[in-house]
Amino acid sequence: MMLAILCAVLLVGAIAEDEQQNFESKVSPEIEGDAGRGESLYQRRCGACHSIDQNRIGPKHQNTFGSKAGAVEGFAYSKALKELDVVWNEVTLDEWLQNPSAMAPGTRMGFRLTDEQERADIIAYLRQVSEAAAAQVE
Amino acid sequence: MHIQQVPPKKQLSRRGFIGRGTTATLSVAGLSVLSGGALAMASRKGAKEEPSTDAGLINTALSLEHEGIAAYQIAAESGVLNDAVLQVGILFQSHHKGHRDELIKAVRELGGTPVEAKAISEYAEALGADKLKSQADILQLAISLELGAANAYLGVIPSLSDHEFGHLFARLAADEAMHWTALKGAVGEALPKNALYFG
Numbered sequence: 001m002m003l004a005i006l007c008a009v010l011l012v013g014a015i016a017e018d019e020q021q022n023f024e025s026k027v028s029p030e031i032e033g034d035a036g037r038g039e040s041l042y043q044r045r046c047g048a049c050h051s052i053d054q055n056r057i058g059p060k061h062q063n064t065f066g067s068k069a070g071a072v073e074g075f076a077y078s079k080a081l082k083e084l085d086v087v088w089n090e091v092t093l094d095e096w097l098q099n100p101s102a103m104a105p106g107t108r109m110g111f112r113l114t115d116e117q118e119r120a121d122i123i124a125y126l127r128q129v130s131e132a133a134a135a136q137v138e
Numbered sequence: 139m140h141i142q143q144v145p146p147k148k149q150l151s152r153r154g155f156i157g158r159g160t161t162a163t164l165s166v167a168g169l170s171v172l173s174g175g176a177l178a179m180a181s182r183k184g185a186k187e188e189p190s191t192d193a194g195l196i197n198t199a200l201s202l203e204h205e206g207i208a209a210y211q212i213a214a215e216s217g218v219l220n221d222a223v224l225q226v227g228i229l230f231q232s233h234h235k236g237h238r239d240e241l242i243k244a245v246r247e248l249g250g251t252p253v254e255a256k257a258i259s260e261y262a263e264a265l266g267a268d269k270l271k272s273q274a275d276i277l278q279l280a281i282s283l284e285l286g287a288a289n290a291y292l293g294v295i296p297s298l299s300d301h302e303f304g305h306l307f308a309r310l311a312a313d314e315a316m317h318w319t320a321l322k323g324a325v326g327e328a329l330p331k332n333a334l335y336f337g
Contacts, residue, residue, distance in 0.1 A: 043282060043285075043286070044285055044286065044289055045286075045289055045293070046286070047282055047283070047285075047286035048202055048283065048285075048286030048287045048289065048290035049198070049201075049202060049286070049290060051264070054263070054264045054265075054266075055264070056205065056264045056265075057198060057201045057202050057205060058198075078194065099296075099297070100297070101191060101297050105191070106191060106194065107194070108194040108195060108197060108198045109195075109198065110195040110198070110293075110294040110297030110298065111290055111293035111294050111297075112293055112294075112296050112297060113293065
């Protein structure tokens with residue numbers, strides 16, 4: 001009896017660990033993004049609410065990559081985004097795009113991008129845009 | 139908000155506009171059937187489970203509709219649309235006003251405060267209206283916004299806690315897809331070869 005309980009506990013533990021690893025793999029994408037594809041996808045997936053150089057429904061994305069969440073000047077963020085202590089990079093953006101509400105409960109952005117390759121492509125594009133904007137400043 | 143009539147330019151006939159998007163013609167008919175009070179949301183269960191979250195997400199959708207209404211207004215006042223395109227723009231704007239009204243109702247049901255529209259000049263600046271010099275420019279902007287809106291609604295559905303709102307968002311996405319299809323037909327662009335294009 002004790003052996004059966006021990007086995008059950010170990011099995012549950014193993015499953016929990018496996019799920020944790022799966023979650024971590026989802027927020028640490030191995031997939032390489034293509035900024036060219038990302039530009040087109042950005043228009044289709046994000047363009048209803050976002051622009052690169054204008055605050056609209058959502059904040060502009062000119063300098064998103066490498067900046068702190070909730071930091072675009074002139075955009076009225078939700079409390080959830082103001083309090084989100086995150087710097088946007090490949091991992092945090094990937095997590096955000098999978099499920100914004102899970103990362104910042106109360107956020108007004110509910111859009112989820114389920115396709116891993118599309119997320120990687122859009123993130124690559126945002127990185128390219130931010131690097132280009134930074135280079136212009138320098 | 140009323141669209142101002144502008145002098146017609148016979149570059150594209152109304153029949154041609156709708157005729158190239160037969161799906162859109164059917165969908166307009168379907169919309170009139172569906173809009174007959176199917177959104178009876180008041181009595182559903184579960185609407186209060188996470189009201190603040192859903193209300194916030196619905197308010198974002200409302201912001202999107204405010205922008206869509208303004209975009210068609212800017213287009214109508216541009217003076218570069220021919221009569222056929224203008225009439226279809228008026229129809230699509232009326233759909234967006236219907237969306238706006240449903241979303242306002244939903245936010246209020248959840249105890250939220252519906253977000254108000256900004257000044258049209260703010261939308262004009264954000265949408266780069268000063269760069270819209272021709273009917274073709276305006277149609278391309280409309281195509282881009284309608285596609286984005288369809289995808290936005292579909293992408294938010296999994297985040298909504300109340301399935302009735304998910305149903306509403308699916309219906310809104312279908313309207314946006316209808317607009318996109320008609321606009322693509324108007325400019326003579328091919329429809330996607332692959333299935334599951336939206337979302």
